[in-house]
Amino acid sequence: MSKPDKREEIVRSxxxxxxxxxxxxxxxxxxxxxxxxxxxxxxxxxxxKDLLINELYKDxxxxxxxxxxxxxxxxxxxxxxxxxxxxxxxxYFINNPLDFRFLEQxxxxxxxxxxxxxxxxxxxxxxxxxxDLFEEGIERKLLKELPLSILFGLAFGPVLSxxxxxxxxxxxxxxxxxxxxxxxxxDAIKR
Amino acid sequence: MSKPDKREEIVRSxxxxxxxxxxxxxxxxxxxxxxxxxxxxxxxxxxxKDLLINELYKDxxxxxxxxxxxxxxxxxxxxxxxxxxxxxxxxYFINNPLDFRFLEQxxxxxxxxxxxxxxxxxxxxxxxxxxDLFEEGIERKLLKELPLSILFGLAFGPVLSxxxxxxxxxxxxxxxxxxxxxxxxxDAIKR
Amino acid sequence: MSKPDKREEIVRSxxxxxxxxxxxxxxxxxxxxxxxxxxxxxxxxxxxKDLLINELYKDxxxxxxxxxxxxxxxxxxxxxxxxxxxxxxxxYFINNPLDFRFLEQxxxxxxxxxxxxxxxxxxxxxxxxxxDLFEEGIERKLLKELPLSILFGLAFGPVLSxxxxxxxxxxxxxxxxxxxxxxxxxDAIKR
Amino acid sequence: MSKPDKREEIVRSxxxxxxxxxxxxxxxxxxxxxxxxxxxxxxxxxxxKDLLINELYKDxxxxxxxxxxxxxxxxxxxxxxxxxxxxxxxxYFINNPLDFRFLEQxxxxxxxxxxxxxxxxxxxxxxxxxxDLFEEGIERKLLKELPLSILFGLAFGPVLSxxxxxxxxxxxxxxxxxxxxxxxxxDAIKR
DNA sequence: GATGAATGAGCGTTCATTCAT
DNA sequence: CATGAATGAACGCTCATTCAT
Numbered sequence: 001m002s003k004p005d006k007r008e009e010i011v012r013s014x015x016x017x018x019x020x021x022x023x024x025x026x027x028x029x030x031x032x033x034x035x036x037x038x039x040x041x042x043x044x045x046x047x048x049k050d051l052l053i054n055e056l057y058k059d060x061x062x063x064x065x066x067x068x069x070x071x072x073x074x075x076x077x078x079x080x081x082x083x084x085x086x087x088x089x090x091x092y093f094i095n096n097p098l099d100f101r102f103l104e105q106x107x108x109x110x111x112x113x114x115x116x117x118x119x120x121x122x123x124x125x126x127x128x129x130x131x132d133l134f135e136e137g138i139e140r141k142l143l144k145e146l147p148l149s150i151l152f153g154l155a156f157g158p159v160l161s162x163x164x165x166x167x168x169x170x171x172x173x174x175x176x177x178x179x180x181x182x183x184x185x186x187d188a189i190k191r
Numbered sequence: 192m193s194k195p196d197k198r199e200e201i202v203r204s205x206x207x208x209x210x211x212x213x214x215x216x217x218x219x220x221x222x223x224x225x226x227x228x229x230x231x232x233x234x235x236x237x238x239x240k241d242l243l244i245n246e247l248y249k250d251x252x253x254x255x256x257x258x259x260x261x262x263x264x265x266x267x268x269x270x271x272x273x274x275x276x277x278x279x280x281x282x283y284f285i286n287n288p289l290d291f292r293f294l295e296q297x298x299x300x301x302x303x304x305x306x307x308x309x310x311x312x313x314x315x316x317x318x319x320x321x322x323d324l325f326e327e328g329i330e331r332k333l334l335k336e337l338p339l340s341i342l343f344g345l346a347f348g349p350v351l352s353x354x355x356x357x358x359x360x361x362x363x364x365x366x367x368x369x370x371x372x373x374x375x376x377x378d379a380i381k382r
Numbered sequence: 383m384s385k386p387d388k389r390e391e392i393v394r395s396x397x398x399x400x401x402x403x404x405x406x407x408x409x410x411x412x413x414x415x416x417x418x419x420x421x422x423x424x425x426x427x428x429x430x431k432d433l434l435i436n437e438l439y440k441d442x443x444x445x446x447x448x449x450x451x452x453x454x455x456x457x458x459x460x461x462x463x464x465x466x467x468x469x470x471x472x473x474y475f476i477n478n479p480l481d482f483r484f485l486e487q488x489x490x491x492x493x494x495x496x497x498x499x500x501x502x503x504x505x506x507x508x509x510x511x512x513x514d515l516f517e518e519g520i521e522r523k524l525l526k527e528l529p530l531s532i533l534f535g536l537a538f539g540p541v542l543s544x545x546x547x548x549x550x551x552x553x554x555x556x557x558x559x560x561x562x563x564x565x566x567x568x569d570a571i572k573r
Numbered sequence: 574m575s576k577p578d579k580r581e582e583i584v585r586s587x588x589x590x591x592x593x594x595x596x597x598x599x600x601x602x603x604x605x606x607x608x609x610x611x612x613x614x615x616x617x618x619x620x621x622k623d624l625l626i627n628e629l630y631k632d633x634x635x636x637x638x639x640x641x642x643x644x645x646x647x648x649x650x651x652x653x654x655x656x657x658x659x660x661x662x663x664x665y666f667i668n669n670p671l672d673f674r675f676l677e678q679x680x681x682x683x684x685x686x687x688x689x690x691x692x693x694x695x696x697x698x699x700x701x702x703x704x705d706l707f708e709e710g711i712e713r714k715l716l717k718e719l720p721l722s723i724l725f726g727l728a729f730g731p732v733l734s735x736x737x738x739x740x741x742x743x744x745x746x747x748x749x750x751x752x753x754x755x756x757x758x759x760d761a762i763k764r
Numbered sequence: 765g766a767t768g769a770a771t772g773a774g775c776g777t778t779c780a781t782t783c784a785t
Numbered sequence: 786c787a788t789g790a791a792t793g794a795a796c797g798c799t800c801a802t803t804c805a806t
Contacts, residue, residue: 006769022300024215028797038771040799049797108299109213113359146371149362150353154375157348162341168304171340180337184345188379197787218779229788231782240780388790404682406597410776420792422778431776490681491595495741528753531744532735536757539730544723550686553722562719566727570761579766600800611767613803622801767806775799782792 007045009035015056019101023053023109050111057106057115060099067092069129078137079186085130086159086182093163094173100163130155134189143189154188198236200226206247210292214244214300241302248297248306251290258283260320269328270377276321277350277373284354285364291354321346325380334380345379389427391417397438401483405435405491432493439488439497442481449474451511460519461568467512468541468564475545476555482545512537516571525571536570580618582608588629592674596626596682623684630679630688633672640665642702651710652759658703659732659755666736667746673736703728707762716762727761 013035017026028049032039046052068088072081093100106112134151137143143151162181166173173181204226208217219240223230237243259279263272284291297303325342328334334342353372357364364372395417399408410431414421428434450470454463475482488494516533519525525533544563548555555563586608590599601622605612619625641661645654666673679685707724710716716724735754739746746754 024796025301027795029795039797040772041770043798044769104299108295116359116361144371144375146368146375147362149356150368150372153352153356154349154372154379157350157352158345158379159348160352161344161348165340165344168307170307171338177337177341180335181341181345184335184337184379187381188345188349188375190378215779219781220779223789230780231789232787234781235786406775407683409774411774421776422793423791425777426790486681490677498741498743526753526757528750528757529744531738532750532754535734535738536731536754536761539732539734540727540761541730542734543726543730547722547726550689552689553720559719559723562717563723563727566717566719566761569763570727570731570757572760597800601802602800605768612801613768614766616802617765767804769804769806771801771803773800776797778796779792779794782790783788784790785788 006035006037006041010037010042010045010052011056011059014052015060015098015102018053018056018105019098022105053106053111056102057111060102063096064092064099072129078133078140078142079190081133082137082155082186082189083182085133086155086185087178090159090163090173090178090182093159094166097167100167104160104164137189142191144191151189155185158185158188197226197228197232201228201233201236201243202247202250205243206251206293207289209244209247209296210289213296244297244302245306247293248302251293254287255283255290263320269324269331269333270381272324273328273346273377273380274373276324277346277376278369280347281350281354281364281369281373284350285357288358291358295351295355328380333382335382342380346376349376349379388417388419388423392419392424392427392434393438393441396434397442397480397484400435400438400487401480404487435488435493438484439493442484445478446474446481454511460515460522460524461572463515464519464537464568464571465564467515468537468567469560472541472545472555472560472564475541476548479549482549486542486546519571524573526573533571537567540567540570579608579610579614583610583615583618583625584629584632587625588633588675589671591626591629591678592671595678626679626684627688629675630684633675636669637665637672645702651706651713651715652763654706655710655728655759655762656755658706659728659758660751663732663736663746663751663755666732667739670740673740677733677737710762715764717764724762728758731758731761 010031014026014031017031017034020026028042029039032042035042042052046055068085070088072084072088074081076084107116130152131148134143134148138145138151146154158181162171162173165171201222205217205222208222208225211217219233220230223233226233233243237246259276261279263275263279265272267275298307321343322339325334325339325346329336329342337345349372353362353364356362392413396408396413399413399416402408410424411421414424417424424434428437450467452470454466454470456463458466489498512534513530516525516530520527520533528536540563544553544555547553583604587599587604590604590607593599601615602612605615608615615625619628641658643661645657645661647654649657680689703725704721707716707721707728711718711724719727731754735744735746738744
C-alpha cells in the first residue's frame with residue numbers, strides 16, 4: 001500500500017466511524033483497525049485525535065464548497081441564487097450522508113463551537129457566499145430585516161433537521177420533495 | 192437528607208453537568224460529588240449511566256410539555272395556536288438553557304436516535320399536540336401538503352439553530368426578535 | 383486488606399521497584415501488580431505517578447530526619463556533632479538501602495533538581511541542622527572558609543559515593559570502616 | 574555528508590540531548606532529527622539505543638583521559654600528582670558540562686553499574702593512573718590505609734557533588750575556588 | 765549504505781461499575 | 786439504603802526498532 005493510500009484509508013475510516021458512532025464511540029484503536037494500519041500509524045499523519053478531527057473537517061469543507069458553488073451565477077436574482085445554493089447543499093448531504101453525520105458531530109462539540117466562534121468573528125471562508133447573499137437581500141428589501149444569525153437559522157435549521165431525518169430513514173427525501181422544502185425555506189426568510 | 196431529595200439532587204446535578212460538559216465530560220464520580228452523595232448511591236436509583244440519562248430526558252419532557260401547553264386553546268385558529276406553541280417552546284429554551292443543552296446532547300447521540308425512532312413509529316406522547324395541529328392544518332389546506340417530518344423540520348429546525356446561537360452568545364434573542372422569528376417559521380409551513 | 387494497608391503496600395512496592403529499576407523502569411502496572419492491587423487503585427491514593435514519587439520522597443524524609451537527629455546534642459563540640467550526624471546518616475543508608483537507592487534516583491531527576499533549588503532558596507527543613515552546624519563552624523574558624531555548597535559537597539559527596547559502592551557490593555562498609563570514613567570527611571572540611 | 578561524518582553527528586547529537594534531557598527524554602527520533610539523518614540510519618552504526626549509549630561512554634573516556642594525563646609527571650611527589658589529576662578532572666568537567674551530565678546519567682543507570690562492576694573486577698583502563706597513585710600512596714604511608722574504593726569515594730565524591738552544583742548554578746566554581754576544593758580532597762585522603 | 769513510513773507493545777491515566785461494610 | 790474504596794478494561798499516545806525501497 002502506498003503512502004497516500006494509508007492516509008486516505010485512515011481519513012475514510014475515521015470519517016465513517018465518527019459519523020456512525022460519534023467522537024468517543026470511535027477510539028483510535030477502532031479507526032486504525034478499520035483502516036488496516038497499526039495504532040501508531042495514525043500518528044505519522046496526525047499529531048493527535050483532535051487534530052485528526054479538525055483535519056477531517058477541513059477536508060470536508062474542501063469537498064463541499066466546490067460542489068455547492070458549481071454553476072453558481074452571482075448575477076442571477078437573489079431567490080434563484082438562494083435556491084441554487086440550498087438545493088446543492090441538500091443534494092450534497094443526501095449523497096454524502098457520512099459527511100453530514102460527521103458535520104453534525106463536529107458542530108455539536110467543543111471543536112465546532114470554537115470553529116463557529118472564529119467564523120463569527122469575521123474570518124473569511126466558503127460560507128461567505130451565503131453571508132453576501134443575505135446581506136444583499138436585506139439591503140434590497142427582499143429578505144426580512146433580521147440579524148444574519150437569525151436568517152442563517154431560518155435557512156439552514158430546517159435543512160439540517162430534514163436531512164437528519166432522511167438519513168435516519170424517518171422520511172424519504174426524493175426529488176419531488178427537494179424543491180418544496182427549499183422553497184419553504186425561502187418563504188421563511190423572504191420579506 | 193431524605194430519600195427523594197437524594198434522587199432529586201442526583202438528577203439536578205446530572206442535568207447541569209451533562210448540559211455543561213456533555214455526556215463524556217460528566218463522569219459519574221463528578222455527578223455524585225456535585226450531588227453530595229457517594230458514587231455508589233446513584234446506582235440505588237439508576238441501574239446505569241445510560242438509564243440515568245434516559246430518565247433525565249423523561250423528567251425534562253414532564254417539565255416542558257405542561258409549560259408549552261399552558262394557556263393553549265385548541266379552538267383558536269391554527270396560526271394562533273402554532274404561534275402560541277412555538278413561542279412557548281422558544282421561551283422555555285431561553286429560560287432553561289440547561290434543559291436545552293441537555294436536549295441537544297441527547298438528540299445528538301444514540302439515545303436520541305432510538306427515542307426518535309420509537310416516537311415516529313406512532314407512540315403517543317406530549318409532542319402530539321404539534322402532530323395534531325399540523326395534520327389539521329394540512330387537512331384544512333392552511334399548511335403545505337408535505338410529510339409531517341418535513342413540517343416538523345421546517346418549524347423546529349430554525350428554533351433549535353437560533354436558540355443554540357442565543358445560548359452560545361452569537362445572537363441576543365430579545366423580546367423584539369421572538370415574534371418575527373416565530374412568524375418566519377409560520378411562513379415556512381403555511382400554504 | 384484494610385485501607386491503610388493498601389496504601390502502605392503501594393508505597394512499599396513503589397519504593398522498592400523504583401529503587402531497583404529507576405523511575406521509568408518501574409511502570410505503574412508493575413507497581414500495582416507487586417502491591418497486589420488493581421492498576422486504578424494507585425490513583426485512589428496518588429493523583430499521578432509524579433505525585434506518588436514526591437510523596438515517597440516526603441515519607442522518606444520523615445523517616446530519615448528523626449533517625450539522624452536521635453541523640454543529637456547541639457551543645458557538644460562541632461567535631462563531635464558532625465561525626466554524630468554523618469555516622470547516623472551513613473548507618474541509615476546502610477540499613478535502608480532501598481531508601482538510599484530511591485534518593486539517588488530522585489536527586490538524579492527533574493524532581494530532585496527542582497526540590498534542591500527550592501531548598502537552596504532558603505526554605506527550612508530537616509537538612510538545616512547541617513547548615514547551622516557548618517555556619518557555626520565557619521564562624522568559629524574551625525571549618526574552611528568556603529561556600530556552604532562546597533562544604534556540603536565535601537562532606538556528603540564521599541558518603542554518597544561510598545554508600546553506593548557498599549550497596550552495589552563493591553566494598554563492605556563494616557563497623558571498623560565507618561569511623562575512618564567519617565573522620566576523613568571531617569579532615570576535608572576542617573581548617 | 575561522508576560516512577564518518579554521519580556517525581560523528583549522531584554521537585554528538587545523542588550526547589547533547591541525553592545530557593540535557595536524560596536517556597528517556599531523548600528518543601531516537603529526536604536524536605536522528607537533531608543529527609539530520611533518518612531514523613533508521615542510527616541503526617547502521619549502532620545496533621540499539623543501549624549500544625549507542627555505551628559507545629558514547631567509551632568515546633567520552635577517550636576524550637577525557639588524554640586531557641587529564643596531559644602534563645602528568647609520574648616522578649613528581651604523590652601530593653602534586655594527585656592535585657594535578659584532580660584539577661584536570663575538575664577543569665574538564667567545568668569546560669565540558671555536557672560530558673559531565675552524560676556521565677552522571679550513565680552512572681545512575683543499569684549501564685553504569687554493569688560498567689563499574691567490570692572495572693572493579695580488575696579490567697585495565699585509563700582510570701588506573703589513580704589506582705596506581707593511591708596504591709603507591711598507601712604503600713608509602715602517605716595516604717590513609719583504606720580500601721581503594723573508599724579512597725576513590727573520598728577523592729571523587731566531592732568533585733562530582735560540587736561540579737553538579739556548579740553546572741546547575743547553585744555555586745560558581747571560579748579559579749579561586751578550585752585549589753581549595755582539591756586541597757580539601759587531599760586532606761580527606763592524606764594520612 | 766541510507767531512508768523514513770510503519771509497526772505494536774507498552775505507557776500513564778480514566779471511569780462506569782461493584783460490593784463489603 | 787448508603788457508602789466509597791477498589792476494580793480492570795479501555796483510552797490516547799509514545800517510541801525503539803524494522804524493512805521495503
